[in-house]
Amino acid sequence: MTINIAINSRQMGSDLISTISGRELHAELGVGKDFTNWAKAQIKRGRFVENRDFVKLAQKGELSATGQTLIEYHFTLEAGKHIGMMSGTDRGFEVREYFLECERRAKGAAVPAVRDPRTAALIDALVRQDALEQEQARQATELARLQENVAVIEARTQPENRHFTVLGYSNLIGRPVDARAAANLGRKCAALSREKGLLIGDVRDSRFGTVHSYHESVLQEVLTPTTIN
Structure with missing residues (x-):
C-alpha cells in the first residue's frame, strides 16, 4: 500500500498535534470534487471542531481560481481516519489503516540508548526524582482531600x-x-x-x-x- 501523506506537527490551541494535509488526503482518496468544497463537506459531515480536529491556514500571496486567498485545511490523524471511513471506498480504508500504522509506530518508538554510564545514571536519577515529586504531589492532594473530609x-x-x-x-x-x-x-x-x-x-x-x-x-x-x- 503506497500512500503519500506526510505527518506534520501543528499548533492547536496550546498543544502541538500531529496533522496531515487535507489537500494530500483529498488527492489520495481520488476525490473528484474540488478541494475546498470537499474539505468543508467533511468538516460538516464529521462534525469536526476547528482547533481541535482541524486548523485552517491562509496561504499568503496565493489565490484561488476565484481570486480569493487560498485556504489550506490540516486535519488531526483521528479526523483523517474518520474521513477515510466516511468515504466508504477501499482507498478510504487503506488510508485509515495507514494512519493507524503511523500511530502504532509513534507509540512504539524506541528510546535511544545512552552509552555513557554517568549520563545514564543522571537520567535515571532525574526520572526517579520526577516520579517521587509526582507521588508527593499526589499524596499532598489526597491528604488535603482527607483533611477536608475530616473538617466536615x-x-x-x-x-x-x-x-x-x-x-x-x-x-x-x-x-x-x-x-x-x-x-x-x-x-x-x-x-x-x-x-x-x-x-x-x-x-x-x-x-x-x-x-x-x-x-x-x-x-x-x-x-x-x-x-x-
Missing part, C-alpha cells in the same frame, strides 16, 4: 438539637484537643448528658468509626479552659 466530620452538627462531636466542637471554639484528650472529655460529656437526660448522638467518622455527639450545652460545660490540657 468534625464540624458536623445536627441543627435541630445542636449536637457536635468533642473534636468538632473543640475546633469550632478554637481550643483543639488531641484524640486522647477528646476521649477523656467524651466520657465526661456522656456522664453529664445522662445526668441531664440529654440525647447522645452518633456520627460516622472515617478515622474512628462511630463517635458520639453531645448537646452544645453539655460541651460548653465540659470544655472549659480549666479542663482542656
Whole structure:
C-alpha cells in the first residue's frame, strides 16, 4: 500500500498535534470534487471542531481560481481516519489503516540508548526524582482531600438539637484537643448528658468509626479552659 501523506506537527490551541494535509488526503482518496468544497463537506459531515480536529491556514500571496486567498485545511490523524471511513471506498480504508500504522509506530518508538554510564545514571536519577515529586504531589492532594473530609466530620452538627462531636466542637471554639484528650472529655460529656437526660448522638467518622455527639450545652460545660490540657 503506497500512500503519500506526510505527518506534520501543528499548533492547536496550546498543544502541538500531529496533522496531515487535507489537500494530500483529498488527492489520495481520488476525490473528484474540488478541494475546498470537499474539505468543508467533511468538516460538516464529521462534525469536526476547528482547533481541535482541524486548523485552517491562509496561504499568503496565493489565490484561488476565484481570486480569493487560498485556504489550506490540516486535519488531526483521528479526523483523517474518520474521513477515510466516511468515504466508504477501499482507498478510504487503506488510508485509515495507514494512519493507524503511523500511530502504532509513534507509540512504539524506541528510546535511544545512552552509552555513557554517568549520563545514564543522571537520567535515571532525574526520572526517579520526577516520579517521587509526582507521588508527593499526589499524596499532598489526597491528604488535603482527607483533611477536608475530616473538617466536615468534625464540624458536623445536627441543627435541630445542636449536637457536635468533642473534636468538632473543640475546633469550632478554637481550643483543639488531641484524640486522647477528646476521649477523656467524651466520657465526661456522656456522664453529664445522662445526668441531664440529654440525647447522645452518633456520627460516622472515617478515622474512628462511630463517635458520639453531645448537646452544645453539655460541651460548653465540659470544655472549659480549666479542663482542656
